[in-house]
Each structure stands twice: as C-alpha cells, then as structure tokens.
Amino acid sequence: MLTSVKSPRNGCGLHGALQTVTEIKGIVPIVHANAGCAIQNYLADKSSGQVGSAVSGEEIFSTDALERHVIFGGASRLREQIKNTIKVAEADLYIVLNSCESAMVGDDVEAMTRESREQGEQVIECLTAGFHGDSHYGYEAVVSDILKKIKLVKEVEKEKNDRLVNIFGVLPHKDIYFKGDLEEIKRILEGIGIKVNTFFGADGSVEDFSKASGAALNIVFSKWGREPARFLSEEYSIPTTEWNSIPTGPEEVSEFLYEISGKLGIDEETARRSAQKEKDEFAYYLKGIRDSFYEEFAGRSVAVVGDESTVVKVAGYLKNYLDADIRIAVVTDYFGKAELSAEEKAETVAGLAREVYFTQDSKEIQDILIHSSVDLVLGSSLDRQAVEEKGTVGLDISYPVYGKAIMNRTYSGMHGALTLTEDYLTAIREADSLKEKRLLEYIRQDSAKEGE
Amino acid sequence: MSFIDERKALTREKRLSTLSNYDGSLKSLEDEIGGADIKQKIRTLTQSAYDEILYALQTLSTMEDTAIIVHGVIGCAASVLFHNRNRRVHWYSTNLNERDTILGGDEKLRNTVIRAYEETNAKLIFIVGTPVVAINNDDVNSVILELEDEIDAKIISVTTDGFKTKTPVTGYDIVLHGLLRHVVDRRAINMQEKKDFVNVVSLSENRENIAAIVAILRDLGIEYQLLPQYADVRAIERAGEARATITLDPDEGGYFAEELEEVFGVKYIKTSVPVGLRGTRHLILTLAGELGIEERAKQYIEKQEEKAQSILHRKPLNGKSVFLDINLASAIHFTDLIEKLGGEVSGLTIPYVDLKNRENFKKLSSINNAVPVVIANGQIFEKANILSKKRPDYYIGSGSQVGFAAGEESTAVSLKNAGYLGYSGLYSFADLIVRAGTVKNSHIQKSAASVYKESWMKKSSNWYVKQEVK
Numbered sequence: 001m002l003t004s005v006k007s008p009r010n011g012c013g014l015h016g017a018l019q020t021v022t023e024i025k026g027i028v029p030i031v032h033a034n035a036g037c038a039i040q041n042y043l044a045d046k047s048s049g050q051v052g053s054a055v056s057g058e059e060i061f062s063t064d065a066l067e068r069h070v071i072f073g074g075a076s077r078l079r080e081q082i083k084n085t086i087k088v089a090e091a092d093l094y095i096v097l098n099s100c101e102s103a104m105v106g107d108d109v110e111a112m113t114r115e116s117r118e119q120g121e122q123v124i125e126c127l128t129a130g131f132h133g134d135s136h137y138g139y140e141a142v143v144s145d146i147l148k149k150i151k152l153v154k155e156v157e158k159e160k161n162d163r164l165v166n167i168f169g170v171l172p173h174k175d176i177y178f179k180g181d182l183e184e185i186k187r188i189l190e191g192i193g194i195k196v197n198t199f200f201g202a203d204g205s206v207e208d209f210s211k212a213s214g215a216a217l218n219i220v221f222s223k224w225g226r227e228p229a230r231f232l233s234e235e236y237s238i239p240t241t242e243w244n245s246i247p248t249g250p251e252e253v254s255e256f257l258y259e260i261s262g263k264l265g266i267d268e269e270t271a272r273r274s275a276q277k278e279k280d281e282f283a284y285y286l287k288g289i290r291d292s293f294y295e296e297f298a299g300r301s302v303a304v305v306g307d308e309s310t311v312v313k314v315a316g317y318l319k320n321y322l323d324a325d326i327r328i329a330v331v332t333d334y335f336g337k338a339e340l341s342a343e344e345k346a347e348t349v350a351g352l353a354r355e356v357y358f359t360q361d362s363k364e365i366q367d368i369l370i371h372s373s374v375d376l377v378l379g380s381s382l383d384r385q386a387v388e389e390k391g392t393v394g395l396d397i398s399y400p401v402y403g404k405a406i407m408n409r410t411y412s413g414m415h416g417a418l419t420l421t422e423d424y425l426t427a428i429r430e431a432d433s434l435k436e437k438r439l440l441e442y443i444r445q446d447s448a449k450e451g452e
Numbered sequence: 453m454s455f456i457d458e459r460k461a462l463t464r465e466k467r468l469s470t471l472s473n474y475d476g477s478l479k480s481l482e483d484e485i486g487g488a489d490i491k492q493k494i495r496t497l498t499q500s501a502y503d504e505i506l507y508a509l510q511t512l513s514t515m516e517d518t519a520i521i522v523h524g525v526i527g528c529a530a531s532v533l534f535h536n537r538n539r540r541v542h543w544y545s546t547n548l549n550e551r552d553t554i555l556g557g558d559e560k561l562r563n564t565v566i567r568a569y570e571e572t573n574a575k576l577i578f579i580v581g582t583p584v585v586a587i588n589n590d591d592v593n594s595v596i597l598e599l600e601d602e603i604d605a606k607i608i609s610v611t612t613d614g615f616k617t618k619t620p621v622t623g624y625d626i627v628l629h630g631l632l633r634h635v636v637d638r639r640a641i642n643m644q645e646k647k648d649f650v651n652v653v654s655l656s657e658n659r660e661n662i663a664a665i666v667a668i669l670r671d672l673g674i675e676y677q678l679l680p681q682y683a684d685v686r687a688i689e690r691a692g693e694a695r696a697t698i699t700l701d702p703d704e705g706g707y708f709a710e711e712l713e714e715v716f717g718v719k720y721i722k723t724s725v726p727v728g729l730r731g732t733r734h735l736i737l738t739l740a741g742e743l744g745i746e747e748r749a750k751q752y753i754e755k756q757e758e759k760a761q762s763i764l765h766r767k768p769l770n771g772k773s774v775f776l777d778i779n780l781a782s783a784i785h786f787t788d789l790i791e792k793l794g795g796e797v798s799g800l801t802i803p804y805v806d807l808k809n810r811e812n813f814k815k816l817s818s819i820n821n822a823v824p825v826v827i828a829n830g831q832i833f834e835k836a837n838i839l840s841k842k843r844p845d846y847y848i849g850s851g852s853q854v855g856f857a858a859g860e861e862s863t864a865v866s867l868k869n870a871g872y873l874g875y876s877g878l879y880s881f882a883d884l885i886v887r888a889g890t891v892k893n894s895h896i897q898k899s900a901a902s903v904y905k906e907s908w909m910k911k912s913s914n915w916y917v918k919q920e921v922k
Contacts, residue, residue: 012527
C-alpha cells in the first residue's frame with residue numbers, strides 16, 4: 001500500500017501529461033477535469049522556474065466539470081468542449097486528457113474523440129486519471145499514446161531515415177534542465193551527422209511524433225522512456241538502445257558516440273574524431289582548475305537526491321571526475337508502473353554511493369540528510385530546505401527548484417559536465433566560507449568565556 | 453442569520469446567487485442583475501481556472517501552527533509547492549491510488565493525521581477534501597471523531613471538493629467557517645467589555661499591500677491583529693475578543709466579519725478597499741471614527757494626501773485607456789485612481805457579482821456604461837478577444853497570467869506582486885505604470901504569440917456564454 005507523503009514533490013498522472021504536452025509546439029490539450037486540476041500543476045511548475053512553453057495555466061482548455069457532470073456524466077460536456085476548442089484554438093493536434101473525476105464517473109472519452117476524428121478533426125486522447133500513477137507515469141503514458149494514435153489523424157513517416165534517432169526518457173519539467181539537456185544531446189549527435197527527434201525544446205514539435213516512425217534508432221535515457229520506445233520497436237521495428245542516464249563527462253560521451261555510430265553504421269573514424277574533440281575541450285577547461293581541485297575540492301562528501309537517471313548521472317560524474325565521496329543517494333522515482341524489485345534497485349545504483357535509499361517522502365529524506373555529515377546536498381529545494389539549519393550548502397538538480405529561473409542550462413553531456421563542475425566548485429567554496437565563519441564564532445565564544 | 457451551526461459553509465451560489473459567467477456591457481449587466489434573484493449563466497467553452505480547493509490551500513499555507521493534509525490523489529497537493537517557496541508549510545498528501553478510489557481511504561487518512569501530529573508542532577490540523585473523496589463520500593468526520601480525543605491538536609475538516617461551486621472564493625469561506633466553528637474561542641461571546649484591538653481580515657492581499665496597511669495602522673497607533681493570513685492559532689482564538697473587525701476586501705473577508713459580529717458581538721466596520729486616496733481615506737476615517745481618534749486621523753490623512761499630490765499631478769496615465777481586471781470591491785476605487793492618474797477605464801473584468809456586492813456597480817458611475825464587462829474566473833480566450841478589438845493602451849490585471857495582453861499589443865501590468873493599497877501603494881503603482889510603459893514593443897511582448905484563431909477574434913466575445921438551463 002502506498003503511504004502518505006510529506007511535502008510531495010511529484011504530481012499525479014495528469015500533471016505529468018500536462019508537463020509533457022505543454023512543452024510540445026503545436027499541441028493544444030483539452031483537460032476533462034474540474035477547474036483546478038491544471039492550475040495545481042501550473043503553480044507547482046511556476047514555483048520551479050518553468051511552465052509550459054507552448055501553453056500553460058489558465059490558457060489550457062478544460063471542461064471545468066461541475067457537480068452535474070459528476071452525477072449525470074460529463075461526456076456531453078466534453079463533446080461540446082472539444083467542438084468549441086477546435087473553433088477557437090489554433091493547433092496541429094488536440095489531445096484530451098482525463099482526470100480522476102471523469103474516470104470515476106466513467107465518461108467514455110474515447111467515444112468523444114472518435115466522433116471528432118470521424119468529422120476530420122485532429123483529436124486524440126490519453127487517459128491520465130491522477131490515481132493511475134504519478135507525474136513520471138504521465139509522461140510515459142502520454143508520449144506512448146501520441147505515438148500510437150497519431151496515425152489516426154496524420155500521415156506518419158513510412159520511409160526509413162537511417163540517420164534519424166528518437167530521444168526518450170528526458171522528462172519535461174521533472175528533469176529541471178530538460179531543454180538544455182536535449183540541446184546538448186542534439187549537439188553531440190549532430191557532430192556525427194545524426195538528425196535528432198527531441199519532441200520537446202526549441203526545435204521539437206508535433207511533427208517529431210509523425211516522423212518518429214521513420215527513425216533508425218530509439219535512444220532511451222531513463223526507465224520512463226522504455227514504453228514509448230517499446231511501442232515503436234514493435235510497431236515499426238525500430239531498435240532501441242537504453243542508457244540509465246544521459247552520458248555525462250568526456251569518457252561517457254565518447255562511449256556514447258562510438259555506440260550510436262556503430263548502431264547506425266557510421267564509420268568509426270567520424271566517431272573517433274568527434275569524441276576526441278569533446279575530450280580535448282573538456283581537458284582544456286579542467287586544466288584551468290587543476291591546482292584548486294587538489295587543494296580545495298577533492299574528496300568532498302556529498303548526498304545526491306533525485307530521479308534515478310539524475311542521481312546516476314550526477315553521482316557518477318562527481319565520483320569519477322571530481323573525486324567526490326558519494327555518501328548518500330536517494331532515488332525519488334522508484335514506484336508506479338515501472339516499480340523495481342529490490343534486486344533491480346540495488347543494481348541500478350550499485351557502486352554509486354555508500355548508502356542508497358528509495359523514497360519520495362520529504363520527511364524521510366530530511367531525516368536521512370540531517371543525520372549525515374555531508375559537505376554538500378545536491379537535490380531539490382525541498383532537500384536543501386531540510387539542511388538549511390545545519391548550514392549545509394546545496395545545488396539544484398531535482399524538481400522543484402525555488403528561486404531560480406531556468407532557460408537552457410544543462411548538467412549533461414560534455415558542456416553540461418563543465419557547468420556542473422563550475423557549480424559544484426562554487427558551492428564548495430560557499431560551504432568553506434561558511435565553515436570559516438562558524439569557526440570564527442566558536443573561537444569568539446570561547447574567548448568571551450575566558451574573559452568573564 | 454448566522455451560519456456558524458451549519459456543518460459546511462454554503463457555496464457562494466447558494467448563499468448569494470453568485471454569478472461567475474457573463475460577457476456584455478456595463479449597462480446590460482446592471483439590467484441582468486437588478487432583479488430579486490440573479491440568473492445563472494454558463495460557458496460552453498472554458499479554460500482551466502482556480503477552484504475553491506486552490507483558494508483554501510493558499511489560505512491555509514499562510515497560517516502558522518498548522519499542518520495541512522490534502523486527502524486525495526498526490527497531485528491535489530501540488531500547488532502547495534508554490535506556497536512553500538517563501539515560508540515553511542507542513543503539508544501531506546494521503547496519496548490515494550486506484551484501489552483507494554474504490555475501497556475508500558479512511559485508514560490512510562487516520563495514519564496521516566497521526567503522523568502529522570507526531571512530526572509537527574501543529575495546533576491545527578486541516579483535512580482538505582478533493583474530488584476523489586467527495587465522489588467516494590469518504591467519511592472524514594468519523595476519522596476526526598475517533599482521533600480528536602487521542603491527539604492534542606484540533607482537527608478541522610475543510611469541506612472542499614473542486615466541483616460544487618464556480619466561485620473559488622467559496623474556498624475562503626470554507627476555511628473561515630472552520631476557524632469560526634472550531635478555533636475562535638466561544639468564551640468571548642459573553643464578554644462584557646471587548647479588548648482594545650482590531651481584527652484585520654486579509655485573505656488574498658500580497659506582501660506589499662499588507663505592509664502598506666500595517667504601516668498606516670502603526671502610524672495611527674491602532675492595535676490590530678491580522679488574520680487568517682500570517683496569523684498564529686492564538687490570534688484566531690482571540691478574534692472574538694476584538695473591539696472591531698475590518699476587512700481589506702469585504703467580498704473575501706466579509707463572511708468572517710459578519711459571523712464575528714453576529715455570534716461574538718464584535719463590531720464589523722465596513723470600510724472600502726484602501727485603493728488610492730479616496731479608498732484609503734474612507735478606510736482610515738471610518739475606522740478612526742469608531743475608535744474615537746478622528747482628529748489624529750484627519751491630520752495624518754492631510755499630511756499624506758499633500759505628499760501624494762505630486763504623483764497625481766504627474767498623471768502617468770494621461771489620455772490612456774485601461775482595461776481593468778480585478779475584484780469588484782477593488783474596482784470602485786481603482787477606477788477613481790486611474791482617472792486621477794489621467795486615464796480612463798475602457799473595459800472591466802471581475803471574477804463574480806452577487807446579491808451583496810452588486811450595489812457596488814452604482815459606485816462605478818464615472819465609467820461609460822457601454823464599456824465591455826466580463827465576469828470570469830480566468831477565461832483568457834474571451835479577454836484576449838475583447839483586447840484584440842478594443843486595443844486598450846493598458847491591461848491591468850490581478851490574476852496569475854497577464855502576459856496574453858501583451859500578445860494583443862496592450863501594455864500588460866500585473867498586480868500579482870505589486871503594491872497598490874494605502875499610501876505607499878499609490879507611489880509603487882504609479883511607478884509600475886511608468887515602468888510598464890517602457891516595456892511596450894519589447895522582445896518579451898513579441899514572444900507572447902496568440903494561440904487563438906483569427907476567426908475567433910472576429911466573433912463576438914460572448915459567443916460561448918449561455919443562459920443556464922436546469
């Protein structure tokens with residue numbers, strides 16, 4: 001049985017679907033729910049520095065279901081809403097997302113969208129009742145459903161493009177740096193002549209979904225991307241390669257380049273040249289901090305809190321490149337349809353940290369962090385708040401992030417590794433100056449006592 | 453008639469025939485709502501909007517000594533992440549799943565209440581209702597009955613459900629009703645002599661606005677306590693001992709003030725929303741009259757108004773048309789302020805009108821009665837339609853999202869975090885207008901591309917507002 005959650009950082013299935021579709025250019029969502037469902041998500045996202053780039057908050061069309069729709073059913077209200085939304089909003093694709101309310105009432109959402117399709121309208125649906133799972137599940141469900149149903153309303157690509165790949169498992173908003181992450185993945189792959197379907201971000205759009213069937217490869221960067229990739233593999237025989245996080249650091253990027261070029265039949269020389277360039281650039285920057293690294297930064301103890309793929313990425317990089325001692329790792333997305341067995345859990349994060357926990361409860365996480373003695377907490381703002389009183393310094397890697405506006409920053413790939421290094425070292429210096437201050441206070445107190 | 457013995461606060465629709473959907477002219481609205489009752493209207497196309505759960509969560513998040521349990525699916529607690537940014541909120545989700553929607557979540561609720569009690573120092577534990585528990589009819593009260601002897605904190609059911617009202621401000625009433633019934637100390641009912649302080653009821657006012665009002669009360673030496681925003685449990689308990697109550701927005705806090713008067717004998721002093729010189733003067737003079745400090749107050753007002761003249765003379769809105777989107781109670785003096793600053797209100801959007809606040813329309817007599825009036829909670833598509841036709845110079849809004857107005861080439865001004873109450877509000881509002889004027893044609897404005905079809909913009913904006921058929 002799921003237990004209660006203190007200060008929940010994850011929303012529901014509908015929220016995950018909204019975080020996803022509001023980042024796809026050309027999609028207009030029609031939420032079949034009571035008025036506030038989408039606003040709950042809007043406020044949560046707003047507190048975390050980014051809302052939908054396509055539509056957001058009060059712009060999102062919604063049936064705003066009332067008591068009579070609960071009692072007598074809301075299907076006819078939905079029909080009316082679909083019809084009118086099409087007349088008012090410009091879109092390449094309309095997607096109906098339902099809610100706990102409409103699922104409990106039993107509204108036949110599919111019948112309503114089918115009716116619109118029969119009239120030639122581009123309307124599909126995804127059943128995202130909040131109680132089916134959390135926001136991660138919402139991403140998985142909605143991306144899979146768009147891929148499955150887009151052929152009902154649009155021509156999908158039949159020609160194979162042997163240089164096109166699909167990217168899955170980078171979750172809008174839940175991965176707080178998803179835009180920058182996708183740009184970095186794209187940059188790396190374009191370096192060896194590959195075209196990238198990112199679906200989201202500045203270059204992503206509905207069109208990516210109709211082109212996805214023509215891709216030569218699915219690249220999955222977290223477990224939440226498995227389901228959409230599996231569908232494309234079964235339906236269009238597109239092979240999938242799965243990574244447990246976005247490759248971060250020159251070695252990882254290099255391995256990634258060789259692997260992908262191998263799978264796409266790109267000659268090894270191209271991969272080698274590109275990998276070398278990434279490595280050289282990284283080495284150039286690292287050289288500039290070499291002495292400070294040994295004097296100030298090596299061997300720091302840290303705790304890493306976040307979604308599995310984020311934890312694997314950040315902890316792995318800090319450990320392998322910056323000699324961090326990863327005392328604690330907390331994985332906050334271990335549940336739902338992709339629930340892992342104990343063995344699988346242990347395997348994913350094996351060797352990454354001295355202690356590994358699986359929880360999304362902010363009180364449990366607070367207790368873990370407070371009783372640890374780490375120099376640095378990398379997590380969400382909730383985790384940073386938890387250790388504020390202890391004076392522990394933190395870094396933002398997980399949802400939600402307060403007090404920060406986010407555009408295209410990334411902690412992934414090679415450029416992201418440099419930014420992460422920058423921020424990590426800055427945070428350590430901040431921690432050290434705090435320590436200095438506290439030491440001074442101790443000494444002052446002791447001297448004052450002697451003077452009495 | 454007091455409602456304190458009712459188990460639940462009534463919705464605004466039931467209590468005051470509140471109308472949340474309308475689109476027409478000021479004149480036609482006045483005709484529409486002038487009768488004995490107000491006929492309901494609906495929209496056949498809607499966008500997401502705040503519901504009463506969100507309003508209740510917002511208010512509870514601003515109170516001290518509390519723990520909030522959102523009894524429902526995990527997403528129903530999501531907005532509290534927003535309120536938790538600047539202050540620590542203790543909130544829990546009972547995290548109901550599919551099985552609980554069928555078999556009920558009472559056991560989870562019980563465990564969560566005990567947990568919240570053990571983990572926090574909360575003196576008040578609020579259980580906030582959500583659609584799933586409302587549809588399932590989960591028995592929250594029996595959980596409260598069972599636990600109230602076991603734990604040393606008050607457990608209060610916040611009977612929100614997300615679908616029984618179109619007026620989110622009902623959420624404030626529901627919270628205030630819970631406070632009146634369970635927290636305000638009833639011993640104050642028979643108190644012969646009330647104590648020398650004033651309740652200042654505030655629900656949605658932002659930090660800047662509260663600071664402005666607090667400054668005035670301090671300058672005048674008036675003892676006060678703010679509630680429910682920023683209040684601790686002690687302040688709410690002693691609300692019945694106060695000499696008088698004022699509300700910063702009567703449409704929001706009036707329910708609480710009226711009940712305090714009727715049940716606890718605390719005089720409700722009806723004051724204006726303190727916008728501009730006129731609104732602020734009205735609030736200070738009415739309050740001062742009641743407290744017997746008129747002379748002091750008059751001198752204070754005179755001094756402040758003299759200082760303020762320089763702002764009014766500058767007339768930053770000279771010759772400009774303004775589309776105003778704000779509560780009706782605030783709109784009265786806001787209109788006056790806009791006129792004093794040289795502008796003219798060319799359109800109005802308010803969230804609701806009801807049997808009680810409808811008389812305020814008479815006070816809007818300076819506005820041309822042909823100007824468009826929209827009554828809506830959100831519904832940006834309709835506002836965008838009007839802006840695209842009327843092209844007002846300024847759109848001044850108190851809602852979450854004013855960016856759309858920039859897409860329609862008006863200068864957008866957000867009151868969300870801006871100060872506009874009291875004297876300091878006058879200065880900051882005038883500054884805001886001057887600064888906003890310089891943002892026009894900037895890149896951020898160009899980024900706000902419209903998602904609406906041309907054909908919609910050409911239609912009449914009230915196309916989707918219909919008479920409700922029961």
